Each structure stands twice: as C-alpha cells, then as structure tokens.
Amino acid sequence: MSKDLRxxxxxxxxxxxxxxxxxxxxxxxxxxxxxxxxxxxxLLGEQKMVxxxxxxxxxxxxxxxxxxxxxxITRQFCADALDMGDLRNNMDLSLEVAAxxxxxxxxxxxxxxxxxxxxxxxxxxxxxxxxxLPIPMHHKDDVGPYLTMTCIMKxxxxxxxxxxxxxxxxxxxxRMSISAHPHHHLRTIIEENEEKNKxxxxxxxLGHHPAFYxxxxxxxxxxxxxxxxxxxxxxxxxxxxxxxxxxxxxxxPADSEIIIEGEVPPHKxxxxxxxxxxxxxxxxxxxxxxxxxxxxxxxxxxxxxxIWSGQMDHWNLGGIPKEGSVFxxxxxxxxxxxxxxxxxxxxxxxICYISIKKEFENEPRKAAMQAFVEMPNxxxxxxxxxxxxxFNEREVMWAVGTRTHWDKDLEVIxxxxxxxxxxxxxxxxxxxxxxxxxxxxxxxEIPQDALERVDVSKYINR
Numbered sequence: 001m002s003k004d005l006r007x008x009x010x011x012x013x014x015x016x017x018x019x020x021x022x023x024x025x026x027x028x029x030x031x032x033x034x035x036x037x038x039x040x041x042x043l044l045g046e047q048k049m050v051x052x053x054x055x056x057x058x059x060x061x062x063x064x065x066x067x068x069x070x071x072x073i074t075r076q077f078c079a080d081a082l083d084m085g086d087l088r089n090n091m092d093l094s095l096e097v098a099a100x101x102x103x104x105x106x107x108x109x110x111x112x113x114x115x116x117x118x119x120x121x122x123x124x125x126x127x128x129x130x131x132x133l134p135i136p137m138h139h140k141d142d143v144g145p146y147l148t149m150t151c152i153m154k155x156x157x158x159x160x161x162x163x164x165x166x167x168x169x170x171x172x173x174x175r176m177s178i179s180a181h182p183h184h185h186l187r188t189i190i191e192e193n194e195e196k197n198k199x200x201x202x203x204x205x206l207g208h209h210p211a212f213y214x215x216x217x218x219x220x221x222x223x224x225x226x227x228x229x230x231x232x233x234x235x236x237x238x239x240x241x242x243x244x245x246x247x248x249x250x251x252x253p254a255d256s257e258i259i260i261e262g263e264v265p266p267h268k269x270x271x272x273x274x275x276x277x278x279x280x281x282x283x284x285x286x287x288x289x290x291x292x293x294x295x296x297x298x299x300x301x302x303x304x305x306x307i308w309s310g311q312m313d314h315w316n317l318g319g320i321p322k323e324g325s326v327f328x329x330x331x332x333x334x335x336x337x338x339x340x341x342x343x344x345x346x347x348x349x350x351i352c353y354i355s356i357k358k359e360f361e362n363e364p365r366k367a368a369m370q371a372f373v374e375m376p377n378x379x380x381x382x383x384x385x386x387x388x389x390x391f392n393e394r395e396v397m398w399a400v401g402t403r404t405h406w407d408k409d410l411e412v413i414x415x416x417x418x419x420x421x422x423x424x425x426x427x428x429x430x431x432x433x434x435x436x437x438x439x440x441x442x443x444x445e446i447p448q449d450a451l452e453r454v455d456v457s458k459y460i461n462r
Contacts, residue, residue: 003209003234004117004255005303008071012049012080019077020049027067028056029136030145034067038308047073047312051303058145058170059131065258065304067134071210072317081210082233090391091339097324101218105231108239109251116241116254120300124244128296129173133206133258136306139276143285145170146275147260148307150216151178152203153189154250155223161251162186163216163226165307165318168204169272174293177272178202178264183376183419185222190264190289200264201250202291203243207257207305209234217318219325219374227251244295257305258298262291278318279347279420280310312344319348326374330354334367341390349377350423353390356383356433364431365411372427376419382430387443399432 001007012019021041027033034052041048052067072078079087082096110116123129135145147168154161162185169177180186186202193200205212215233216226230253231238240251245261252259270290274282307314319342330337336357342348352371356363368381384390384399404410409431416427434440 002239002255003211003236005068005207005209005257005305006301008081008209009049009051009068009303012077015080016076018048020051023050023052024054026054026056027052029067029134030056030058030060032137032140034069034136034306035138035308038069038311042311049073049077055134057132058135063134065134065298065302067136068207068303068305069308070313071305072214072320073311073313075316075320078210078214078316078320081214083235090341093320094323094327094340097214097218097321098327099324100215100232100235101220101229101321101324101328103232104225104228105234106237107227107231107251108237110239110241110254113241113244116239117299118252118254118256118259119241119244119297121298121302122244123296124294126174128260128293130170130176130260130293130296131173132296134304135170138309139282141282142275143169143273147176147204147206148309149207149305150205150213151180151186152205152226152252153186153200155189156192158223160223160225161227162189162222162224163205163230165213165216167275167309168291169275171270171290174262176262176291176293177270177288178291179272179288181419188222193264194266197266199266201243201246202262202264203250203252204260204262204291205253205256205258206260207303208253208255211235212238212253213317214321217321219322219329227253244297252297256299257302258296260291260293261295261297262293264289264291276310278310278314278349310347315342315344315348317348322348322375326352326371329374330367330370333370334363336363336386337367338386339390340371343391343393345393346380349375350379352378352381353393353396354381354383355386355388355390357386358433358436361436364433365429368429372413372416376417377423378427379417379423380428380430382432384432385434388432396432400430403432403434404430 049070055063057063166179211233212230215230239254241254242248243250243252269287273285277283323340327340339355341353364383388399411429414426
C-alpha cells in the first residue's frame, strides 16, 4: 500500500504505544478549544500526536473530518516518518534529510482519476463550500480562521510543481487568501502568470504522509520539481492523478486526505492578518493574493491536518529539513562541517548552531555566511568545534562562554536580511571554536571504558 496519513497514524500507534491521543469529547475549533487542548499538553511536557475525532465545522455542525496535530513534535516522530527506526543520534536525522534532498524520486499517475483515494468524494462549483471543513481559530487576536498546510502550484515554461507551506485565511464559502510572501516560489509563479494576465491554478493539500510535508521544507531552488523530492522522501513513487478543474494539465497527490482546488485571479489583493506566526508574534495586516475555490475532493473518512504555528511541531517541521539543506551547502566549501542544528530557542529559523572540524581559522565565518545566504530568516550563527554537541544547548553556551574572545570572535554584519523588517537587517556570527595555534586548555573527560562498564538503567524510571 502507498504511504498516507492514516497509515502513518496506525503504524505509530502500533510501534509507539501512547504516542497518539484520540480525543472523543466534543471540541469546538471555532472557540480555540483544539489549540487550548494542545497548550495544556505543552505545559505538561507531553509531546504527543493528537487526533480530535469529534469537532465542529466552520459552519458549527458536527464535522465528518477529524483534526490531526503534532506528527513533527519530536525528532523521533520525524525519523519515524522517514522509516529510520529508533533515533540514536540527532544529526542522523539531519543527514538523512540531506541525502534524500539530493535524490529524485519517481511519479506514478493513476487513471482513471476515480480510482484515486483523494477522489472518493467530489464537490464542484457551488457545492465546494469551505464551511464544510473544520477551519480552526489558533490565537486570541487572529483576525479569522486559517488553514495552515501546503499549497501547490505548477511552474511555467519549465514544467515543475512547487510545494510550499503557507496559510490560507477564510474569506467566504469559496474565497480565501494565499499568504505567498516575496521570498516564496509561489509568489514568483503568481507574478509570472500576472505578467500574461493569466489566472494561476493552485491546490491546498490538507493531509498526507508526514514525509511528504518534510520534503516541502527543504531549501530546494526555484524550478525544482517538488513532486520528485516528495517521492525521494517517501522512498516510493508519489502517486498522482488528474485534477477536477484542469485535468491532465495539473496533477494532484492521489493519496491526499483532502484537496482544495482553486485559481488565483491576477492583480487582485485583499487584506489578511493579524495571525500568530512561527516566531511567536502576530504577523501584521498585509495585502495578499486570493484563491477562488473551484472544487473540493476528499477520501471517505478523511482526516484534516493542521499546524499550531509557533510551537515545537512547527519548528521541527520547518527546521529539520533546513538542517539537511544547509549542511549540503556548507559541505561543498567547508568539508569539515560535522553537524547543524536550528534550535527551538530560535524557532527553528533565526538561530543556527554549526559544528566543524576546523582546518583554517576563517572556516567558522565561511560556514556562517553560507548559512545566512540559504536562510532569509537567520539572525545568529554560532560555530563550535566538533567536540560540542550542537543539539545540547548547554554545551553550545559553554563553548560560547569559554572559547570566545569578544573583541575578535563576535562579528555583526549589516544589510544582510530583509524578510521581516521588525527583526532588522543585521546578522551576527559567534566563533566559539578553539584557536588552531597557541595554548588552550584541554577539556575535562571521563574514560570511555569506564562509561561503558557502568550501567545505571535499573536505577532510573524510564
């Protein structure tokens, strides 16, 4: 069987007992209750997937679609999505992502479309009413309900499909926003079509296997066929089928839970926001393109997937693939790079820890600058030696405190970033590596054979 969301949930429940909470009580996402439930879990330190089985639609009626959250809330869950087994080293996950990003998978087209799971139920025209879906309210001051999953568009002259996470605000039964920012490939596709006064086809995928979504967060260049990358992450052909609206001219992922099809009219912008976004602040009001819905298709018993923005699930989803992407880029010019981590303290976006086996004194700055070029949100790069575990923030800060000379190891570079104006355009590099020459004290160590001889497992409750 092809990989899909329901199969992943069933497999996780089997291999990791208690990993999925099934909530059978009535929960109203229109009144922030799904997010309140997740917040309680977060405060208790319970990192679980959650399937809300009894929710209300946007129209206030019992929803036929459960709401699913948190498949990326731990690195282990992300490793499970890639069928890696028990994760023993955090960097193993980043390296696996890095390897799959460089591969091209295969595609399989299902004919006739009626055989595709995502076409088991089809609504066209006026019957395609967004109000049938449970579209949640996420944060207190959000201007309205939003979907928070991936949009997919097809490139122009060079045929490719681009998959990008972006939010969609509900405007009406068949109208919603598309938050395509200037650095998004989606914005480029829309603007290329606008130059020809053409409408832009788009779909929103509300549920698929987590590996499909992890693939979409790699830093692949414009023109990359993201369907091929998704297949590489799934490690099997990505099944596609003709869309309802455009037929063979636009193929859609056949194993999706729910697909919204629509078109972006040229030169039309409407307001959206405030919305509580990934960095933990409300994004201000802005003008964005809109989507006019043409069809909604779904599986029988479909599960609608959602992201609670600005939380661990969101940070891992966005950060882990970028760890792999940035590793690939730095490795080309700094062969001694060992590990990269985008920590939760930086929301998986604005802080990067890089460990290297340094051969030349300029390598920490070279590695950091390449990271800034790849990531338009990155504000701080901390470069450490390869004896430091970048996934252990205490170790990183220990290196910063004991291996830096502030007069020469801290560098601020202006006019680098521009995506979020309120963050400023300057970036900083901290070189927390030991000098290659001169006296420097040796780090304390415990003999490895002693660590191997002593077993404390029977004394701890885990």
